[in-house]
Amino acid sequence: MTDSEIMTVSRRLLAPYVIPSECPYLSEDQQALSRKDLEGRSAWMAEWLLLADCVPRRAAWKKPESF
Amino acid sequence: MKNPYIELHNEFRKAGADVLLSSGQACVVFGIAAFSKDGDWIVRETEGSCAAVLDVLKQHGAQYRLGVPLHPDWLRLGLTSHFEFLADSGFRMRTDFCSRPPRIPDLERMWNRAMRIENIDVVDVESLVQLKQTRRLRDYSIIGALAEVAGLEGNTPELALTYLQDYELLSRAVKRWPIESAACGRHAVQLLLKNAARSEVVSALAIEQDERMQEDQRRIDQMQSLAANYVREFTTLRAEWRKTKTPLLEQHRQLLILAKGIMGAKS
Numbered sequence: 507m508t509d510s511e512i513m514t515v516s517r518r519l520l521a522p523y524v525i526p527s528e529c530p531y532l533s534e535d536q537q538a539l540s541r542k543d544l545e546g547r548s549a550w551m552a553e554w555l556l557l558a559d560c561v562p563r564r565a566a567w568k569k570p571e572s573f
Numbered sequence: 574m575k576n577p578y579i580e581l582h583n584e585f586r587k588a589g590a591d592v593l594l595s596s597g598q599a600c601v602v603f604g605i606a607a608f609s610k611d612g613d614w615i616v617r618e619t620e621g622s623c624a625a626v627l628d629v630l631k632q633h634g635a636q637y638r639l640g641v642p643l644h645p646d647w648l649r650l651g652l653t654s655h656f657e658f659l660a661d662s663g664f665r666m667r668t669d670f671c672s673r674p675p676r677i678p679d680l681e682r683m684w685n686r687a688m689r690i691e692n693i694d695v696v697d698v699e700s701l702v703q704l705k706q707t708r709r710l711r712d713y714s715i716i717g718a719l720a721e722v723a724g725l726e727g728n729t730p731e732l733a734l735t736y737l738q739d740y741e742l743l744s745r746a747v748k749r750w751p752i753e754s755a756a757c758g759r760h761a762v763q764l765l766l767k768n769a770a771r772s773e774v775v776s777a778l779a780i781e782q783d784e785r786m787q788e789d790q791r792r793i794d795q796m797q798s799l800a801a802n803y804v805r806e807f808t809t810l811r812a813e814w815r816k817t818k819t820p821l822l823e824q825h826r827q828l829l830i831l832a833k834g835i836m837g838a839k840s
Binding site: 507509511512513515516517518519520522523525526529530531532533535536539540541542544545547548549550551552553554555556558 | 574575576577578579598601602603604605606607608609610662664682685686688690691693695697698699714715717718721722723724726727729731732738739741742
């Protein structure tokens with residue numbers, strides 16, 4: 507592969523694109539993510555991080571304190 | 574909503590560090606991975622870039638996690654530096670740095686092909702595929718997906734033929750690019766050209782994947798054997814840092830001494 511080919515294809519993936527529906531590797535979340543632009547992907551990631559952070563907090567809240 | 578890892582990346586760049594987003598966050602930027610909990614960067618192997626990264630991390634109150642000091646002497650061994658801190662929004666940021674990512678044959682070429690777009694500096698797709706050939710099974714779905722969207726859909730035969738991970742798509746690629754397939758050294762591709770049974774092709778793909786996973790495991794085992802005493806000493810040092818609230822640059826100074834004492838002077 508030439509550098510130019512790799513850079514072209516990399517640049518294309520940084521723009522919104524559609525993952526084929528029969529793709530065996532990816533979930534619907536990933537299909538939705540690929541349709542977003544860079545700003546949208548960045549915001550998506552931020553929301554996921556926030557959600558991930560909520561999980562241990564909720565788990566900790568539910569856990570009874572030891573007496 | 575702002576992505577704290579992208580914001581941090583921009584802070585590194587503003588501070589003068591030459592860094593590329595890689596691994597999980599790079600997969601998110603390329604639209605392939607829905608989520609990544611930590612940030613991985615490739616940092617230019619210079620004292621200037623390392624110092625700039627450290628300066629930004631210091632401002633965030635970061636602490637060292639188990640890893641080598643962020644310094645070219647240690648990064649050039651293929652080792653990695655790890656940090657963590659609490660972001661303003663409250664969640665834990667984990668940041669990992671290397672200068673010589675595994676399986677990248679030509680580092681300068683990787684830097685030349687990096688994507689620098691809209692405040693994002695990210696490794697190219699082929700480098701991402703190569704560094705994702707880890708010991709973790711889940712990374713091979715990412716590799717397959719990149720090979721599909723960048724190779725098969727993106728009309729880049731070598732990427733598709735070399736990295737697709739499943740029978741159906743690989744056989745489609747072989748039918749579409751018979752000349753490139755004939756020149757491809759991959760065993761599964763050669764079996765498809767010979768109209769071998771599906772089970773043979775599937776076995777070849779599974780064996781190849783397992784070989785990659787074993788190679789990565791051997792690499793990690795080798796690093797761990799090199800650093801066995803270092804891990805013990807680091808754990809003791811970190812407990813002391815936590816007790817005394819040692820600032821990052823002092824942690825860095827102490828870690829340089831520890832690394833040199835245990836793993837030898839590297840230059």
